[in-house]
Amino acid sequence: MLPGGPYHVTEAPLVRMRPVVNAEGDPVAWERGPEIDHPAVYDLCRCGRSATQPFCDGSESRDAWSDSEVADRRPxxxxxxxxxxxxxxxxxxxxxxxxxxxxxxxxxxxxxxxxxxxxxxxxxxxxxxxxxxxxxxxxxxxVGSPMPVEEELSPEIAVTKDGPLWVRGGIPIEAAGGFRYEVRNRVTLCRCGASGNKPFCDGSHIRVGFRDARAND
Ligand code: FES
Known part of the structure; x- marks a missing residue:
């Protein structure tokens, strides 16, 4: 993460993912979308205001925005x-x-x-x-094992429809101050700018009605 700025990505494929809902409106699966073209190194919006979602367009430097990383850093x-x-x-x-x-x-x-x-x-x-x-x-x-049972995901970043960045496959995440968060197989990062648990998504994108027109393509 760049201080007050975007997620600076040095190496990771970028794809789209959207939830599939059943007749009752419950999400029951993920649908994989197309890969998103990107340069080798790229910046993803973290404030929710970019006009070029999911990429940063520099909006965060123009508007007041809190990038405060307050998430619990324990494992x-x-x-x-x-x-x-x-x-x-x-x-x-x-x-x-x-x-x-x-x-x-x-x-x-x-x-x-x-x-x-x-x-x-x-x-x-x-x-x-x-x-x-x-x-x-x-x-x-x-029972009897301390280890979680998890499918090993391939390293990639999924842009979810109107929601967070889904970081998959153990991609390291570094705070703006240099702290290295616990490496996890799956985690969701806020990209609407409204989370109260930054850098992680806390569901606030639903409350603020975050919409990513490009992710709806
Ligand atoms: S994307 Fe910001 S709270 Fe979920």
């Missing part, structure tokens, strides 16, 4: 709460939530399913639900 494992009474344990780091709502489909929520993982069908619904959570708020582990 996520120190914040996780655990849920479940069967062979699979759901772990939840609420501070990473981006409001993507993949944690609930119809009457099922990840937390209720976590109490039913003796049933293989319910277990499968839960593990697939957790895998779709973009921010990594939700993870799961098997």
């Amino acid at each position: 996520s494992a120190e914040r996780r709460r655990e849920f479940g009474s069967g062979p699979v344990v759901l772990t939840d780091d609420r501070s990473l939530c981006s409001g993507a709502r993949f944690c609930s489909v119809g009457k099922d929520s990840a937390w209720t399913l976590a109490m039913q993982t003796e049933d293989p069908e319910r277990r499968l619904i839960l593990t697939e639900m957790v895998a779709r959570c973009p921010s990594g708020r939700l993870e799961y582990r098997l």
Whole structure:
């Protein structure tokens, strides 16, 4: 991150991703869009005001904007709460939530399913639900193992429709002051400028009605 400025990306493919919703409006899958052309090194908007989304156009230097990085810098494992009474344990780091709502489909929520993982069908619904959570708020582990079970994602940055940047595959993230955040397989970064947990998305883009016309293409 550049102080008061954009995300400065030195190496990462850039793609579009949009959630697919079912008839009831619940998000149930991700649809991969086209790759976005970019130079080898590029800057992504962090304030939400760029006219050339997802890229920075220098708007942040013209407008008042808070780039304050206030997110808890401890490893996520120190914040996780655990849920479940069967062979699979759901772990939840609420501070990473981006409001993507993949944690609930119809009457099922990840937390209720976590109490039913003796049933293989319910277990499968839960593990697939957790895998779709973009921010990594939700993870799961098997009883007896401390390690989360995760598909290893390829390093890339996904621009989500009207939402955060979904940083996948363990791409290192460095604060404007040089601090290196915990490297994670998936995490969501704010690009609307309104998060109260910067640099991470906290779902505020929904409250402020953030729209990225280009991401809707
Ligand atoms: S993009 Fe989600 S809070 Fe800014």
